[in-house]
């Protein structure tokens with residue numbers, strides 16, 4: 001029974017994280033939102049979750065590049081909900097450049113946001129999960145956790161790292177009812193990808209719509225963007241009783257990208 005459980009979804013003020021938070025709330029899960037954005041809009045998102053789905057909802061403004069802020073966010077959730085059952089490590093950033101031109105500060109920021117934050121979130125969440133003998137840790141990796149693309153050294157390295165970390169955490173907790181899995185989406189039309197489409201449009205002197213098609217043609221055989229709510233449905237499965245035996249997996253949801 002997933003109803004009545006409690007979750008943190010990092011980076012849930014936008015895109016995939018927001019869709020996951022909404023899907024979990026619709027299944028009766030109490031939610032702690034996290035991420036950057038306009039205070040008024042975030043207050044409304046938080047309120048809407050509790051009024052629409054009759055769950056408790058809170059917000060943490062933790063900057064997940066700062067381990068002590070992650071620790072405070074986990075404590076805040078444990079105290080607001082009584083326990084933390086589900087941790088979705090979703091927040092992520094992107095930057096593209098050839099490796100020899102890649103600004104070292106961008107490398108550090110991507111590794112901190114997309115990989116180290118996952119390590120810190122897990123290490124702070126696990127003691128409570130072990131005490132309850134229940135936990136579902138879901139890391140939003142990427143097709144780029146399995147295969148590479150040019151100009152994405154930091155992102156690809158971080159996402160491959162997330163898959164390795166996922167396997168270790170799964171093994172260390174395999175005998176408990178604590179699972180750790182990674183979801184590897186292909187292209188999802190969110191602000192993170194819209195920026196890459198705009199950049200491609202400028203670089204190749206084509207419209208936004210043509211750049212969208214070009215992006216899909218390069219990688220995603222379905223020629224359709226992955227729907228954020230479909231990723232939310234996969235999260236629901238992983239959190240369910242039926243998800244108990246699935247651990248340490250890298251689950252592709254990528255329209256065939258990595259089948260090629």
Ligand code: NAD
Nearest residue numbers: 011013014015016035036063064091092142187188190192
């Ligand atoms: P997005 O830009 O729409 O959302 C990113 C979220 O992370 C936002 O809420 C933002 O505020 C938050 N965030 C960024 N830095 C943060 C920080 N330091 N502390 C706290 N929050 C922070 O992006 P998205 O496309 O929804 O991406 C979500 C995840 O999915 C990322 O890990 C991304 O790598 C992964 N992903 C995205 C795609 C895609 O095509 N969009 C594909 C595969 C994987």
